Amino acid sequence: MIDWNRVTELRDEIGAEDFGEVVEIFLEEVEDEITNLCGQVDKSNLESTMHFLKGSALNLGFSEFSTLCQKGETAAGAGAGDGIDLTEITNCYAASKSEFLNALSKLDAA
Numbered sequence: 001m002i003d004w005n006r007v008t009e010l011r012d013e014i015g016a017e018d019f020g021e022v023v024e025i026f027l028e029e030v031e032d033e034i035t036n037l038c039g040q041v042d043k044s045n046l047e048s049t050m051h052f053l054k055g056s057a058l059n060l061g062f063s064e065f066s067t068l069c070q071k072g073e074t075a076a077g078a079g080a081g082d083g084i085d086l087t088e089i090t091n092c093y094a095a096s097k098s099e100f101l102n103a104l105s106k107l108d109a110a
Contacts, residue, residue, distance in 0.1 A: 001096050002103070006061035023104070026060050027097065034090055046084070047076035053089075062096045065089070 011019045030053060037049050050073035057066035072084040 001062075001064045001092075002100050003061035003063040004103075006058075006063075007100075007104075010060065023060065026056060030056050030093065034093060038086055038090065043076070043081045046081040047073055050076055050084075057096075060100075062093070062100070065092045065096045068092050 010022070014022055033049055033053055033056075037046075037053075040046075050069045054066050054069035054073055057063070057069060068089045072081075072089060075081060075084050
């Protein structure tokens with residue numbers, strides 16, 4: 001669900017002291033997009049939203065969430081946006097976030 005190698009790489013790149021801020025911004029931006037996505041009646045920008053979510057997820061190592069967003073992006077690009085399971089995507093994000101924050105708090109405590 002989480003690519004911990006990517007998380008470690010990112011943390012090393014930006015430094016442990018700035019990592020928390022990056023995580024906070026990531027979570028805020030993704031949650032805003034998901035909220036907007038789930039409330040949208042007009043799905044005309046669904047492909048770009050899925051692309052944004054996919055890229056954000058890849059940056060922080062949310063691999064399973066990224067894969068679902070990639071599938072959504074592809075479907076939306078092919079005109080099959082109505083077939084995207086937004087519940088599956090949001091549930092995967094919630095599970096990924098929970099796993100990430102639990103493991104991250106244990107790493108920070110160590």
